[in-house]
Amino acid sequence: MEGMTEEEFDAFYAAAFPRLTGQLYVFTGDLGEAQDVVQEAFVRAWDRRGRLIADEAPEAWVRTVAMRLAVSRWRRAKRWLELVRHSPPPETTPGPGPDRTALVAALRQLPEHQRMAVVLHHLCDLSVEQVASETGAPVGTVKARLSRGRAALARHLAVDEADESAWREGGRVG
Numbered sequence: 001m002e003g004m005t006e007e008e009f010d011a012f013y014a015a016a017f018p019r020l021t022g023q024l025y026v027f028t029g030d031l032g033e034a035q036d037v038v039q040e041a042f043v044r045a046w047d048r049r050g051r052l053i054a055d056e057a058p059e060a061w062v063r064t065v066a067m068r069l070a071v072s073r074w075r076r077a078k079r080w081l082e083l084v085r086h087s088p089p090p091e092t093t094p095g096p097g098p099d100r101t102a103l104v105a106a107l108r109q110l111p112e113h114q115r116m117a118v119v120l121h122h123l124c125d126l127s128v129e130q131v132a133s134e135t136g137a138p139v140g141t142v143k144a145r146l147s148r149g150r151a152a153l154a155r156h157l158a159v160d161e162a163d164e165s166a167w168r169e170g171g172r173v174g
Contacts, residue, residue, distance in 0.1 A: 003050035004058070013042055016059045020066060027119045028070050029104040037073065041066035063124065064134050067116060106156035114149035117142050 004012065017038060024034035041062045045052060052058040107115050113135070120131045121142075132142045 002053075003048075004052050006049075009046065009049045009052075012058060016062065017042065020059065020063055023063065023119060023124050024066050024070060026104060026107065026123050027067060027115065028074070029108050033070065033073065037066045037069040038062070040069055060126075060130070060134055063120075071112060102157060103153075106153050109156055110149050110152055113137070114145045114152065117145040118149040118153065121146055 020038045020041075021031075021034050024038050025031050028034050028037070044065055045058065045062050052061065107118065110118065116135060117131055117137075120126045120134060121128065126134065128139055128142050128146070131137075131146075132139045135142065137145070
């Protein structure tokens with residue numbers, strides 16, 4: 001089979017970039033970071049477009065590369081932050097709504113493998129088998145990660161809701 005033409009790649013990019021950026025945003029919790037890693041993954045895909053075949057899930061390949069880039073960047077950033085102990089600058093653009101913010105915050109508290117399984121399965125709509133294929137983990141391991149990840153998310157989100165209810169019921173000063 002022959003790889004993608006430039007026109008096919010352009011159409012693939014136009015269709016997949018927004019979807020992948022949304023998926024990586026939920027994974028990273030940072031829209032700018034999500035856009036950067038998806039863009040970098042597409043640059044790498046462009047370089048190998050002769051080997052990418054439209055019928056053989058190029059979006060999964062780009063998503064996997066973007067997630068690996070995000071994890072790598074996160075690890076580098078974490079090491080750097082530990083060295084300089086510097087807090088990030090305040091957000092200057094309006095962020096997502098409170099529900100999405102709560103979900104992203106809860107997802108960020110999950111271990112990396114659980115977070116990746118939950119994002120791929122529940123937000124990218126991949127089957128357990130597809131998640132196993134993309135992550136290189138056995139199906140049973142993916143099922144365990146999903147189960148543990150859902151349980152942890154439920155706990156994190158329940159705590160957030162309880163905090164919010166207590167705040168409302170406690171009467172805020174103002």
